[in-house]
Amino acid sequence: MSERKFPNPREEDIMAGNRRLSRPDSSLPDWEMPDTAYRPVPIVWFTGAFFLHFIVSSAFLMILLAQAAWVPIVLAALAGGAVFKWTWDRGMSGAGAGWKVATIIMLGVNMLYVIAVSLSV
Secondary structure (H helix, E strand, O other), X not given: OOOOOOOOOOOOOEEEOOEEEEEOOEOOOOOOOOXXXXXXXXXXXXXXXXXXXXXXXXXXXXXXXXXXXXHXXXXXXXXHHHHHHHHHXXXXXXXXXXXXXXXXXXXXXXXXXXXXXXXXX
8 A cells, every 4th residue: 555645634633833733533623712602793783783774764765655754754763763772782782882872873874864765755
């Protein structure tokens, strides 16, 4: 039999310099941290709030376009309040001040979008 050029990862350690990349009893390298837990970050809450409020507000605008201008504005404001509370309860209340301010500004800008579209029709 010919001698193998590379070590067999099923039988021996695979090394890269002084770091072990693979062991026979494990499919993950030693430096990989598979036992970590998911920790949501404020960008996830912010993005979720943005998309949810934008989609709900746009749906109100499309469905209620023939109604008086104040109807979609009021419904979008109520939806914005619900999204705000949901986002705060998810964990935004513990986030940094910048994320809190950005979330409030983003919901306000979404409301400006609703107001502009409602009043332009």
